[in-house]
Amino acid sequence: MFSKACEYGIRASIYIGQQSADAGRRVGLRDIAAEIDSPEAFTAKVLQLLVRAQLITSVKGPTGGFALTAEQLRTVTLKQIVVAIDGPDMLQGCALGLRQCSAKQPCPMHYQFLPIRDQLNELLRTHTIGELASKVHDGLGFLKQFS
DSSP states (O other): OOOHHHHHHHHHHHHHHHHHHHHOOOBOHHHHHHHHTOOHHHHHHHHHHHHHTTSSEEEOSTTOEEEOOHHHHHHOBHHHHHHHHHOGGGGTSOTTOOTTOSSSSOOTTHHHHHHHHHHHHHHHHHOBHHHHHHHHHTTSOOSSOOO
16 A cells, blocks of 8 residues: 555664653664664655655764654654655545546545545554553564564
8 A cells, every 4th residue: 555665664663762752862774774674775765755755864974873752752744754755646646546536526436445545545544553552561562574
């Protein structure tokens, strides 16, 4: 459903949030990429988008890295991350990707997809990175698959 970049962005934000909340520390790119099982260069590009959108913070230098402030942990939602990476159309568009899909000219899935899209929007709008980071911390969720 989400682009690979968006999936990595969500997972990276949750990991950074967990580290910021647990230890109050900044996390380096290499650690983030390893923890979310993502290529380093790709992760760097995704994180740049999130920094530009002011959804995560970045500090350069030997003691630098990525972090979320206490306010960001409380307020940054999944929807903000999705919009920053995939754009707003992903959460408003047609299930089949048609540009002119509407109630006047519905695609074959229009009326079945509408409530699902609305539920997804609500889920993304109401869940913060801090909440999800807390679930990972408590062992109620994971960011990496175990074999």
